[in-house]
Amino acid sequence: MIDLGPAAREIVRLLDGVGDDLTGPTPCPGYSVAALLDHIMGLSLAFAWGARKTPHEEREGDVSAPGKATAEHLDPRWREVLPGRLTALAEAWREPGAWEGMTEVAGVTMPGEMMGIVALDEVVLHGWDLARATGQSFTCDPASTEAVLAFTAATAQPDQAAGREGLFGPVIEIPGDAPAFDRLLGFAGRDPGWRPAQAA
Template identity: 40%
Template sequence: MSEHAALIAPAAAEFAGILRGIGETDLSARTPCAEYDVRALLNHLLYWGPWLEAAGRKTSPPEVATGEAEAGLVGADWLDAVEKQTARLVDVFGAPEAWQGMTALGTAEMPASIVGDMVLGEFVLHGWDLARAVGRSVDVAPEAAEAVLASAAAMGDQARAMKVYGEEVVVSDGATTFERALGTTGRNPDWVR
């Protein structure tokens, strides 16, 4: 799906705007991801970002000494760290070649296009999670919403089995494409903090 490469930079720009609206007092706010507050969700992004980048570059994954929960990556400079990581992911996955062929995410071999769609989903879905946590809205381009929905539907059963997605949330008949994508990933489009 190398045509999705063009969706990365606009999604990342929206994501970065959401990040800049998060204040110190927001870090303990709950998010639509039941197991994460804002700090834990930012930690999740900082932990997995290098893995996604390595998969896009088709290089070895980073060596890590701890698991995600123990990593403690959200320090005083968290905004700078996430913005730099976002820029690196845009640099890698904004290029069509990152989406071609096979790659590995850790020890799992998979089509590179799946990893690219994961990155797009990180920006769009976790962008929404963070925006909702701090009482803001998010602007998702129709093409990005369609790509995220297609990806979520394709890997939904496996993602739910791996506890990456929650149980599917039924949305109304008149739901937008993005609301359907949220529901497919176990998010309630009507979630409020």
């Protein structure tokens, strides 16, 4: 079990620094800040359902399908709603049962212990995306960094190419002596030096 709380709280901290103009680019190709926020809104709910193993008929909420988040779909109440969703997500994964057995999120079924790492990966990477897109600093706790580095390094192996398609972009080579967080970004297909001007 890994605590998703620190990563979730970091996104909540970032929300105060997000301005009213949500049209700017993010490190996620094709995603504006608004679309990224829509994706975070959806994943927070979906992975909480996965942790609780909530039956499909009880999963209430309008969630964009994976890869289909848009600015137009973003709930205008995101500033009020998202902190609660992120807190609930972290709380759901603190339950031992969340990490046991099989669970399903967005049509993908896997062991709970693996799904929990995928959830952490989503929160950490998209937290960094949001920070970079809005000109803010981003801090990742050591335990989350270690877990996400191991996950992204595993997905970057040549025999995992099919599985990472649609999840991460092409691996970006980062020096082996670079900070661990920079290396996990590279494995996830992200440039640690990304700035909004690069996407202009």
